[in-house]
Amino acid sequence: MEYQDKTIVCNDCGADFTFTSGEQEFYAEKGFDNEPKKCKDCRQKAKRNFSRPSNGGGGNRQSRPFNRTR
Ligand SMILES: [Zn+2]
Numbered sequence: 001m002e003y004q005d006k007t008i009v010c011n012d013c014g015a016d017f018t019f020t021s022g023e024q025e026f027y028a029e030k031g032f033d034n035e036p037k038k039c040k041d042c043r044q045k046a047k048r049n050f051s052r053p054s055n056g057g058g059g060n061r062q063s064r065p066f067n068r069t070r
Pocket of ligand 1: 010011012013014015038039040041042043
């Protein structure tokens with residue numbers, strides 16, 4: 001099966017982005033059925049927000065579980 005680059009409109013910011021054939025292949029390989037709804041920028045932003053919830057700032061002294069010096 002051949003993939004072709006596809007232009008998708010980002011659900012978030014409304015910008016066009018390209019869902020490349022390579023990415024489509026990658027998605028298919030991973031078994032993802034659906035196409036990305038957001039451009040890379042927005043996906044990255046979402047990821048950052050997810051891993052770093054803003055919590056007012058300050059008093060962030062928890063020691064992290066993976067805190068080994070390497
Ligand atoms: Zn976007």
